[in-house]
Amino acid sequence: QVQLVQSGAELKRPGASVRVSCKASGYTFANYYVHWVRQAPGQGLEWMGIINPIGGSTTYAHKFQDRISMTRDTSTNTVYMELSSLRSEDTAVYYCARVDDFWSGLFDYWGQGTLVTVSS
Amino acid sequence: QSVLTQPPSASGTPGQRVSISCSGDSSNIGSNYVYWYQQLPGTAPKVVIYRNNQRPSGVPERFSGSKSGTSASLAISGLRSEDEADYYCTTWDDSLTGWVFGGGTKLTVL
Numbered sequence: 162q163v164q165l166v167q168s169g170a171e172l173k174r175p176g177a178s179v180r181v182s183c184k185a186s187g188y189t190f191a192n193y194y195v196h197w198v199r200q201a202p203g204q205g206l207e208w209m210g211i212i213n214p215i216g217g218s219t220t221y222a223h224k225f226q227d228r229i230s231m232t233r234d235t236s237t238n239t240v241y242m243e244l245s246s247l248r249s250e251d252t253a254v255y256y257c258a259r260v261d262d263f264w265s266g267l268f269d270y271w272g273q274g275t276l277v278t279v280s281s
Numbered sequence: 282q283s284v285l286t287q288p289p290s291a292s293g294t295p296g297q298r299v300s301i302s303c304s305g306d307s308s309n310i311g312s313n314y315v316y317w318y319q320q321l322p323g324t325a326p327k328v329v330i331y332r333n334n335q336r337p338s339g340v341p342e343r344f345s346g347s348k349s350g351t352s353a354s355l356a357i358s359g360l361r362s363e364d365e366a367d368y369y370c371t372t373w374d375d376s377l378t379g380w381v382f383g384g385g386t387k388l389t390v391l
Contacts, residue, residue, distance in 0.1 A: 196380070198326075205283065205367075205369060205382055205383070205384045205385040206318070206320075206326065206369050206371070206382045206385070207382065208371075208379055208380040208381065208382060210379075211380075220378070220379065221379075222377075222379045222380075223377060223378075223379065256325055256326075258325075264373065265331075266314065266315075266316035266331065266371050266372065266373065266380060267316060267328055267331040267332075267337075268316075268318075268326070268328060269328060269337070271325035271326065271327075272325070273325065274325055
């Protein structure tokens with residue numbers, strides 16, 4: 162069965178970086194793009210970016226352009242999202258989700274979410 | 282401030298029909314497909330409508346979507362208690378070159 166399994170919760174200090182992983186299984190990794198979406202406590206969904214597992218090309222939301230990096234490891238079918246220069250406003254649950262086409266908004270499978278807490 | 286505008290809340294009694302709106306502009310809803318997601322507390326979102334009005338397998342026929350100009354709507358008929366959740370619309374924005382979400386609507390089944 163299709164699964165996206167994310168890494169565990171993180172506690173980070175302001176100014177630090179965090180890397181969240183998303184390991185895919187149950188499908189052909191190369192056939193699906195992976196999005197990252199976050200949700201601050203009690204708030205709505207916010208799109209962060211997308212990565213093409215073939216070649217690793219990325220498109221990021223303008224808001225995160227200068228401090229986000231998405232990569233993938235095709236040997237382990239894992240996608241990574243790294244966010245740097247963390248501030249308290251980055252405290253959120255971070256989700257990965259797959260789509261079968263760059264232009265599709267049909268996120269059919271999601272990871273379980275990773276809580277990142279930024280606090281001094 | 283979300284690019285797409287949704288009412289923060291909606292409510293209905295069991296069996297009723299409720300509608301949730303999503304308003305955008307020509308660079309997003311006006312020129313791209315709209316998708317709707319249901320999020321139950323503590324869980325990841327789940328798609329209930331894709332490409333404006335298509336229902337994924339497993340989603341009850343009670344859920345329907347529509348789009349007109351720069352606005353879209355999600356309708357739920359025969360409301361049930363398990364429909365109580367947060368609902369989000371999303372679409373691609375040509376100006377922002379990215380996906381944008383509405384602020385979400387909390388649906389309460391009275």
